[in-house]
Amino acid sequence: MAAAQFDRVADFLNLNDELRERCKWPKRLISVTMPVKLDSGEVKVFFGHRVQHHLTRGPVKGGLRYHPAVDLGEVAALAMWMNWKCALMDLPYGGGKGGITCDPRSMSIGELERLTRRFTMEILPFIGPEIDVMAPDMGTNEQTMAWITDTYSTHAGYLVPSIVTGKPLGLQGSAGRAQATGHGVAFLASSALHKNNLPVEGASAVIQGFGNVGSHTAYTLASYGVKIRGISDVQGAIWHDRGLDVHALREHVAKTGTVVGFANAEPIDPDQLLCQPCDVLAPCALDRVITGDNAGKLQCKILAEGANGPTTPEADAVLDQRGDIHVIPDILCNAGGVTVSYFEWVQNFQHFQWTEREVLSKLETMLQRSFEKVTSFAARQGVSQRVAAQSIAIKTVADAKAQRGMFP
Ligand SMILES: NC(=O)C1=CN([C@@H]2O[C@H](COP(=O)(O)OP(=O)(O)OC[C@H]3O[C@@H](n4cnc5c(N)ncnc54)[C@H](OP(=O)(O)O)[C@@H]3O)[C@@H](O)[C@H]2O)C=CC1
Ligand SMILES: O=C(O)CCC(=O)C(=O)O
Numbered sequence: 439m440a441a442a443q444f445d446r447v448a449d450f451l452n453l454n455d456e457l458r459e460r461c462k463w464p465k466r467l468i469s470v471t472m473p474v475k476l477d478s479g480e481v482k483v484f485f486g487h488r489v490q491h492h493l494t495r496g497p498v499k500g501g502l503r504y505h506p507a508v509d510l511g512e513v514a515a516l517a518m519w520m521n522w523k524c525a526l527m528d529l530p531y532g533g534g535k536g537g538i539t540c541d542p543r544s545m546s547i548g549e550l551e552r553l554t555r556r557f558t559m560e561i562l563p564f565i566g567p568e569i570d571v572m573a574p575d576m577g578t579n580e581q582t583m584a585w586i587t588d589t590y591s592t593h594a595g596y597l598v599p600s601i602v603t604g605k606p607l608g609l610q611g612s613a614g615r616a617q618a619t620g621h622g623v624a625f626l627a628s629s630a631l632h633k634n635n636l637p638v639e640g641a642s643a644v645i646q647g648f649g650n651v652g653s654h655t656a657y658t659l660a661s662y663g664v665k666i667r668g669i670s671d672v673q674g675a676i677w678h679d680r681g682l683d684v685h686a687l688r689e690h691v692a693k694t695g696t697v698v699g700f701a702n703a704e705p706i707d708p709d710q711l712l713c714q715p716c717d718v719l720a721p722c723a724l725d726r727v728i729t730g731d732n733a734g735k736l737q738c739k740i741l742a743e744g745a746n747g748p749t750t751p752e753a754d755a756v757l758d759q760r761g762d763i764h765v766i767p768d769i770l771c772n773a774g775g776v777t778v779s780y781f782e783w784v785q786n787f788q789h790f791q792w793t794e795r796e797v798l799s800k801l802e803t804m805l806q807r808s809f810e811k812v813t814s815f816a817a818r819q820g821v822s823q824r825v826a827a828q829s830i831a832i833k834t835v836a837d838a839k840a841q842r843g844m845f846p
Contacts, residue, residue: 498534501575508537522831603779612782614797620654622774639663647723
């Protein structure tokens, strides 16, 4: 998907062959195997990857994912999207992504800690605050980042907080990072509602996923007066026509580990959930969930892509043809996370802590600026929001590569 999207935009931008090749291929692909002792005493070998798409505009930045379906191809695609996301937001970074093929839900905390520390040791020569800075993604969290910080710092001999972002506050994490991605998804959904002359208060939303991104999208939208009608997780989906009480749902999930069984809601088929009438549909879990099969059935006005790669190229063709849904493409919609990661990295170098208010207000200014850039490019050039966002990003990277020149 990422390569097909790149080719389409490279054609649109008329990129010459040399820049095409330089922009398309990742700079480094690092794959490691890690023997880890399980609680049972058995030693299991895990596979992990870190793909550094490029370092042209600064250090590699991007999350680390733990999921059973992780493979090198997926990580490489996510790294390419990360590099466009950083360029679109004008962050001084290249792009990268990491992943370990594992099922974090079935592993103990001790097993996850040993796996994370071993992965950090294996890739130690390739990371650093000015080289490659990881952050949480699907299946990882601030605890994972704390273990990476500790492993790296133990090796350095002093605390190096700028080695990762998305750390706990006590280890110089940033206020606002935990909610940043979902906050940004909700903020941009409200910008898109405004842009399309639709009211925010009283609007309705459906969200796929209730992890970091989905839950904070729900809380922030609810704080704007949006009714969250439907939410799903890996175990199922729930619905309430007049809107779910998302704060009561948070407590239910804390107790049971799933949205399923929430008292004030009806169960609904998770696939059907995506096609229910709503103003905002926010896929905030998996990739490739809006497909050629269901894109024609969507009944939303705004598609806010909280997840990376939720919409397939076949679905894009259907949505372009329909023209009645404002798509906020992933590299813009979920860029709140990496933007506050950038703020965290800057604070770590300054040895200074900003307040949550400062962080979220700077975040909203930067997101709104990129939103306006993308919507006006799309209107001016008569292209989709996705092509507009990717064109701005790929041109930024291509220009930087051209400016740096060619090493003889
Ligand atoms: N964390 C971040 O800052 C950023 C994340 N993203 C992207 O957002 C997406 C979600 O990441 P994040 O929230 O961090 O991940 P989490 O691991 O915190 O949450 C993932 C959520 O997806 C749910 N899920 C998994 N499979 C399904 C399914 N088949 N149907 C419905 N829900 C499902 C999980 O359910 P359950 O709880 O039951 O396991 C969980 O609620 C990913 O694409 C990620 O790359 C993008 C930018 C930044
Ligand atoms: O915060 C970061 O550095 C990266 C977040 C991420 O992985 C993403 O935006 O997909």
